[in-house]
Amino acid sequence: MGIEIFIESWAVMVDASPYVLLGFFVAGLLKGFVPDELMARHFGKRTFSSIIKAALAGVPLPLCSCGVLPAALGLRKQGASKGATTAFMISTPETGVDSMAVTYALIDPIMTVIRPVAAFFTAIFAGWLVNASDAGEKPVSRDLPMAPIACACDDGEQEDGTWRRFHNGMHFAFGEMIGDIGKWFLMGVVIAGAISALIPEGFIEQSVGHGLLSLFVMLAVGLPLYVCATASTPIAASLLLKGLSPGAALVFLLAGPATNGATLTVMFKVLGRRAASMYLVAIAVGSLVLGWLVDRLYGALGLDIRAVVAQAGEVLPHWVGCVSAIIVLGLVVRTWLRPHAHGCGCRG
Template sequence: MSEFLQSFLSTTWGLIAEMAPYLMLGFAAASLLHWLVRPERIQRWLGKPGIATVAKSCLIGVPMPLCSCSVIPVAASLRKNGASRGATAAFLSSTPQTGVDSILATYGMMGGLFATIRISVAFITGLAAGLLVDLFATPNEKPKLSPAPKPPLDTFSPLSPSSAPTAPLNALSLTPPQSAPPPNAATKNNSCCCSSKADPKHPSIQNALRYGWLRLPADLAVALLCGFLLAGLIATCLPADLLSGHYSSGMLAFALATLISVPLYVCATASIPLAYSFIAAGLSPGAALIFLIVGPATNTATIAAVWSLLGRKATAIYLSTLVVIAWLAGWLFNLLVASRTAQEIHLHAHKHSLSPLQHAAGIVLVLLLLIGLYNEHFKQRSQSCCAS
């Protein structure tokens, strides 16, 4: 038992330490992105249907560090403020698949080729889903949304996974909005930090740093910690060749990866150590790629949101486009470069030496996640405001 526990802890820490430096870079890039991006400008860009608008939506969505549930209220706000159906579908498809943090983490754990393919597939699925929704979704089927608030909300403050079940329901509420409070109500009733933010249209550098190094780790804390622990358990328990043979590639492996991915809540970053462990256990890189594509972009909350935002036919188009393109990408990946990628990951998995920088980054990452976990799930319960 002690030998198993030691192996499990060593494997899990190795995954954390190897991924940590790239997540640090991702948090820094997310801070910069949060400071540079203006929500009202994005809403103005995405209002017209067509390939140019859909492509802009994908270009905006791919680097956005929003997880599967955080993207729902953002997409709802974009839709209420005039974004087209296709642009909304493209944003919902491309955004949760990647982000600056997950792109850098994918590069560090699985190589530049895998990261490039993941980015490309996220853009292609978003583009295809948006164009097909614009072409074939029922044009007069109106979204079930309350009127858009004015001025626009600070749409790029992501919600934590723990608050996600409430946020999409509020964002997509069928009931009329309640009467607005007096203009000075926020000043009188909310004296804590969350009510005194800088103008959301022009976030300060301090707010951007707080977002990248406190809010984003808090949003990812539960998913990342569970992902690391589960990946460590898989790598410790499963023999290196368990998923080889009939289960490694082909239709059976693709179907298995899809069936596992669709109902699960798994964000783009937390899915990386899981996919890494699957490949190390013998699963083909193409099937792991399907897991990385379909998992973050589909879950029950996302499907319900697409249904309410865009309608029934658009939901069917969204899901079928994601699955078909994911399978095509997985098949091409296995056909062209899978052996090289799998060999690199197997060699990487058996590399036991970690540098002092990796150990230090791992410690910082764990501290950030634990602080975020405490603030998100324990500290805020005793406060009357500043809830996530």
């Protein structure tokens, strides 16, 4: 069993690592080119409008539930409120321009529209719950340690402004941020691998179909499972062809990409137990309610969601995932060996 868990954990690592690196890159760009004051002004206040802005910002981004972690942590460290951070962490992995295109190709145009709209409203609901449950939240931009964004070198060298901002953003993302969440991400990967190894094949196809039971079963399967928004689409399409209701498929499409072991462990670490709990409650309640409504919609319209399902291939070549996994592991190990090597990289 230990070997199976290791194999599944490595598979999760291979699948997630390219998007994790992309997420760190996005976080570096945000840190380098978007002033902290701008982030704090739009996302830092505990207002409903900041939650809406964060949810809207996350909808088109093609980041998975692991890839969004560094980007969301970057927003949090730049002053975003817990509610806005939570909204971004939900709307971003649940949908994106890439997953919407695959949804249109493999399912149908109605689900293509429903999916981002559902992600948007679920994110708003979650952000509101987090802010309402944490009335004593204080601004974070002054409380959490930040990697220096500018560096005064003794030799007086002046780099080009754009290159300097890019360099400092990448130094922040692949230095301090890797050190912050690296061990928690690896712990989540092992948890996700253990779950993948313990869930028997064919369980979903043989156990669920239509009705409320299918909604709850797909929620129970989707919450701990690591699957990105794009990869979840062919799975949902195959289940639809086997008799799964459109509402249950939507529950899987919302819950699966938004949560996994890595997401939850980092959520507890960065946002706290209360915010992480509200995150789970919002996804569970929002997914079930929206899934029930979608079943009613398709039933009222008399539509059959069955569509021609193409054979889904790997989004990225396997070697890309393997190389990315090795890079991520190397970066994490580097922070363990050099725990204080997050400062200025100027030449002495």
